[in-house]
Amino acid sequence: MKKLLKFTPMFLLLIGLASCSSVRVAADYDREANFDNYKTFAFFKPGIDKAEINDIDKRRILRAIEAELMAKGYTKSENPNMLVSIFTKSNQRVDVYNNAWGNGAWGWGGYGGWGWRSGWNNNQVTTTTEGMLFIDLIDANKKELIWQGSGTGNLNASNPDKKDERIKEFVSQMLEQFPPEEK
Numbered sequence: 254m255k256k257l258l259k260f261t262p263m264f265l266l267l268i269g270l271a272s273c274s275s276v277r278v279a280a281d282y283d284r285e286a287n288f289d290n291y292k293t294f295a296f297f298k299p300g301i302d303k304a305e306i307n308d309i310d311k312r313r314i315l316r317a318i319e320a321e322l323m324a325k326g327y328t329k330s331e332n333p334n335m336l337v338s339i340f341t342k343s344n345q346r347v348d349v350y351n352n353a354w355g356n357g358a359w360g361w362g363g364y365g366g367w368g369w370r371s372g373w374n375n376n377q378v379t380t381t382t383e384g385m386l387f388i389d390l391i392d393a394n395k396k397e398l399i400w401q402g403s404g405t406g407n408l409n410a411s412n413p414d415k416k417d418e419r420i421k422e423f424v425s426q427m428l429e430q431f432p433p434e435e436k
Contacts, residue, residue, distance in 0.1 A: 276406040276423050280430035286392065286399040288432035293330035294322055297391060300338030313417055314339055317424035318388060325428070333393050340387040350377040383407055386423050390431070402427035 282288075296315060304311060318337055319329060327335075383405060390400040404423040 276404050276426050278402065278404045278426045278430065280400065280402045280427070280433065282400040282433045283398065288399075291327070291335040291390075291392075291399075291432075293328045293333040294335045294337050294390075295330060295333040295393075297336040297338040297389075300336075300340070300389065304339050304341045306341045310416070310420070311339075313420045314386065314424065317421045318428070320421075321424055321428040325431075335399070336391040336393050338389040338391060340389065342385040342387075344383050344385070348379050350379075386427070388424070388427055400431055400433065402430060 301311065301315070306314075318339075322337070323329070384407070385403060385405045388402045389398055391397065392399050404427045406423065
């Protein structure tokens with residue numbers, strides 16, 4: 254039992270870290286749209302220009318979207334029937350981990366030696382930037398939104414390769430839900 258209690262905080266931390274790496278996605282769409290009619294796409298520059306993200310990350314996102322759509326059989330075109338726009342948003346996420354193991358514990362107290370130590374509370378606060386990416390697919394003729402995907406998760410990455418992979422993961426998981434399956 255003591256070994257179990259000893260490793261519980263580490264186990265909970267690993268679960269917490271794993272949950273931070275996941276991407277939460279959602280999608281919504283116009284039920285009146287006939288998605289079989291959409292075969293070509295282009296990027297909607299006015300919408301993309303408004304996205305509040307640096308140009309390098311914009312290009313990463315657009316390349317990932319283009320690769321996913323082309324893998325699904327869509328063609329990039331100068332005369333598209335579907336326009337692609339993006340929107341980004343970020344929030345500060347504060348997580349508080351409280352490892353309160355009761356009123357006290359036996360243990361080493363530094364200069365005080367072994368003895369009873371009251372309040373073995375170990376609070377840890379972390380702040381991360383959680384980003385949201387929205388992908389809008391617009392009917393090019395009607396200029397109406399037909400599908401929107403959103404992905405939320407931690408966007409921080411320590412190097413460009415990890416950032417590329419993270420953005421590809423966001424886009425891939427979001428576009429798994431496109432085109433919507435008719436029920």
